[in-house]
Amino acid sequence: MKHSSVSALSAAGVAPTLLISGATGTVGIQLARRLVAQGVPFRALVRDVNSAPAKALQQLPGAELVTGDLNDPASVGRALVGMKRAFLLTPSSAQAEAQQVAFVEQARLAGVQHVVKLSQWAAEAESPVRFLRYHAVVEAAIRASGLAYTFLRPNLFMQGLLAFQGTIAAQGQFFAPIGEARISVVDVRDIAAAAAAALTETGHENRTYDLTGPQALTHADMACALALATDRPVTFLDVPPAAMRGALRGLGMDPWMAEGLVEDYAHYHRGEAATVAPGVQQATGRAPRSFASFARDYAPAFGAPAPVVAP
Numbered sequence: 087m088k089h090s091s092v093s094a095l096s097a098a099g100v101a102p103t104l105l106i107s108g109a110t111g112t113v114g115i116q117l118a119r120r121l122v123a124q125g126v127p128f129r130a131l132v133r134d135v136n137s138a139p140a141k142a143l144q145q146l147p148g149a150e151l152v153t154g155d156l157n158d159p160a161s162v163g164r165a166l167v168g169m170k171r172a173f174l175l176t177p178s179s180a181q182a183e184a185q186q187v188a189f190v191e192q193a194r195l196a197g198v199q200h201v202v203k204l205s206q207w208a209a210e211a212e213s214p215v216r217f218l219r220y221h222a223v224v225e226a227a228i229r230a231s232g233l234a235y236t237f238l239r240p241n242l243f244m245q246g247l248l249a250f251q252g253t254i255a256a257q258g259q260f261f262a263p264i265g266e267a268r269i270s271v272v273d274v275r276d277i278a279a280a281a282a283a284a285l286t287e288t289g290h291e292n293r294t295y296d297l298t299g300p301q302a303l304t305h306a307d308m309a310c311a312l313a314l315a316t317d318r319p320v321t322f323l324d325v326p327p328a329a330m331r332g333a334l335r336g337l338g339m340d341p342w343m344a345e346g347l348v349e350d351y352a353h354y355h356r357g358e359a360a361t362v363a364p365g366v367q368q369a370t371g372r373a374p375r376s377f378a379s380f381a382r383d384y385a386p387a388f389g390a391p392a393p394v395v396a397p
Contacts, residue, residue: 173203189233240297299376330347
């Protein structure tokens with residue numbers, strides 16, 4: 087059952103020809119907003135149309151919601167009928183590889199022409215990081231399918247720090263097992279811009295874009311930028327991997343996901359994510375946002391004092 091929003095685009099009879107999976111997540115919602123800003127109608131695959139994120143999506147002009155379960159390939163296939171392009175993003179989980187490979191097959195059967203996949207920096211089949219291994223497997227499946235593809239391989243998200251916004255706002259600190267290693271962190275808004283370009287323009291077929299910010303920063307550098315943006319002390323604390331693992335498990339995180347994040351940070355600690363790559367510029371035609379820009383834009387989330395409003 088489809089749930090379409092009332093919009094100028096739908097009223098004009100413009101039917102969507104691209105589908106977004108993961109539309110209610112960090113990257114997906116930014117992509118949806120960008121497509122709306124560009125006047126591009128889209129179909130969003132959601133599991134529950136009555137969830138708060140889905141209802142928010144439903145209000146966007148040009149958005150059409152269709153229900154489907156990534157563990158039910160037939161429902162995914164129905165959602166893909168009539169689509170020319172698809173954005174492939176699922177939550178990282180022990181099922182992600184199977185879900186995404188099945189999505190690719192359903193896209194091929196439905197006649198989709200181009201799949202834009204959100205992969206990850208340094209995706210490699212032999213990687214010690216489980217996330218990077220499964221992304222490499224899915225990339226290989228897409229190549230083997232014969233579909234045109236665009237692989238977006240972002241580095242660590244700047245917005246990942248929002249997971250620490252409570253401790254940063256209340257205690258002025260955040261932590262990770264990374265020491266002084268540098269990472270060329272990237273803004274999610276730039277990832278969404280690259281995805282929108284690949285989904286709506288020609289010339290991105292069979293390309294891989296490594297997406298980073300303009301600088302490789304330590305977590306201490308990020309703390310300094312957040313302190314400057316919020317006008318409050320912010321410090322970074324290096325911790326051992328076991329402490330991160332314990333904290334994640336204490337928050338109730340799935341063990342597979344928690345261990346994957348520990349592996350991810352070991353990868354960062356080895357200095358394997360410090361390269362600054364041109365992917366954002368190549369995909370979008372403009373330079374990526376700096377971390378300082380991110381810190382200013384998100385300062386209220388990290389406890390910046392509310393601005394004084396003149397009477």
